[in-house]
Amino acid sequence: MTRTLNNCPAPAKLNLFLHVTGRRPDGYHLLQTVFQLIDYSDQLHFEVRDDGIIRRTTVIPGVPEESDLIVRAAKLLQSAIAAKTGAAAMAASPIPGANIAIDKKLPMGGGLGGGSSDAATTLMALNHLWQGGLSRAELMALGLRLGADVPFFLFGRNAFAEGVGEALQALDTTACWFVIIEPGVAIPTEKIFSSSELTRDTKPVKMTDFSIGTKKLFGRNDLEVVAAKQFPEVADVIKWLKTYGDARMTGSGACVFCAFAQEDQADEVLKLVPQRWKAWKAKAMQQHPLADLLDS
Incomplete structure (x- = not known):
């Protein structure tokens, strides 16, 4: 098993337009938007642990470790892999943990999707490191539980989005x-x-x-x-x-x-x-x- 993945980008997104078309009974807003990826990113670094513990090794002012989307994404992935693997296989080969460091570049509260992108990169990287075997669709379903923008980053390319942002269609945008x-x-x-x-x-x-x-x-x-x-x-x-x-x-x-x-x-x-x-x-x-x- 690969032990580390360093310099994993978590890119920002722009909403080239964003229309609010309605509101669901549960309070979530119905949107239409085009998500555009840009080459301005946080960088995440992952190291596998054998004890199953998830640790964020970087201090982020104002963001406690336990509530960070990075940590929540990693723990959610552990649970999903465990459910897919089954108890017998888990007993034979427990799911590893990870030390996660981040070079934070994207501003919080900036509308660039920084926290969601960090969570998506965490799901992608750890699914690979842990050999979790979850498909893109399975990771996107997990991502939606963390936030409406997370599935887009797991989708992997620019998209026309509807619903709460999770209904995605691939879209080519202009080079600029x-x-x-x-x-x-x-x-x-x-x-x-x-x-x-x-x-x-x-x-x-x-x-x-x-x-x-x-x-x-x-x-x-x-x-x-x-x-x-x-x-x-x-x-x-x-x-x-x-x-x-x-x-x-x-x-x-x-x-x-x-x-x-x-x-x-x-x-x-x-x-x-x-x-x-x-x-x-x-x-x-x-x-x-x-x-x-x-x-x-």
């Missing part, structure tokens, strides 16, 4: 570069979705309606108006970045992005970003960097 600005605030997803001002009846679209361009993006982000009103910093970034293109917020915020056809165009805008904001560029990706692990 993004400038992404972090306004310096963390936005709790629940705060935006619970707002009485949120539009919840946007007319559904079809995947064939979707088009992407760097001049004008398809649709809108229904959460943006609410987030910008509650967090003026987000509104300031959107207003500034709109000077250079069709800027919009990703997810429930707080990060704001704008697409550019060429890298040098993104570089020029990046130079002009006010120093009070953190900003970077990222290239659009078509496939998750660990997609091969899903098929191995």
Whole structure:
């Protein structure tokens, strides 16, 4: 059995549009969105333990180890493998544990899917290291129990998403570069979705309606108006970045992005970003960097 997997990327996503089309009786919102992978990632490192214990070896301020999606994903995977393997096989060969370290780059409360991506990378890497034998579909079902965005990262490529974000259809997107600005605030997803001002009846679209361009993006982000009103910093970034293109917020915020056809165009805008904001560029990706692990 392989003992370690290092430098495993957990890439960010952007929502190229995000429409809220309704609400289920259980309170979950019905969405339509296009998820876009970008080459800006956390990095996770895994080492197999023989004692079955899961440990996060990196301290993350404000995120207790036991509630971290990384740890929860690893423990959920252990349980799923145990259920699939059976008691007799488990007695002969107990499921290992893992030490998990993370180089955290994606901001929390930024709308980039950092926690969900970390959880997905954990499921992919440990299923491989532990020789768990779970299929992509089985991992996606586990991921949905951790969060609505997790199945997308396990899906492995850009997608048109519906439902609560779990009904996915593969989609090719345009090659481009993004400038992404972090306004310096963390936005709790629940705060935006619970707002009485949120539009919840946007007319559904079809995947064939979707088009992407760097001049004008398809649709809108229904959460943006609410987030910008509650967090003026987000509104300031959107207003500034709109000077250079069709800027919009990703997810429930707080990060704001704008697409550019060429890298040098993104570089020029990046130079002009006010120093009070953190900003970077990222290239659009078509496939998750660990997609091969899903098929191995």
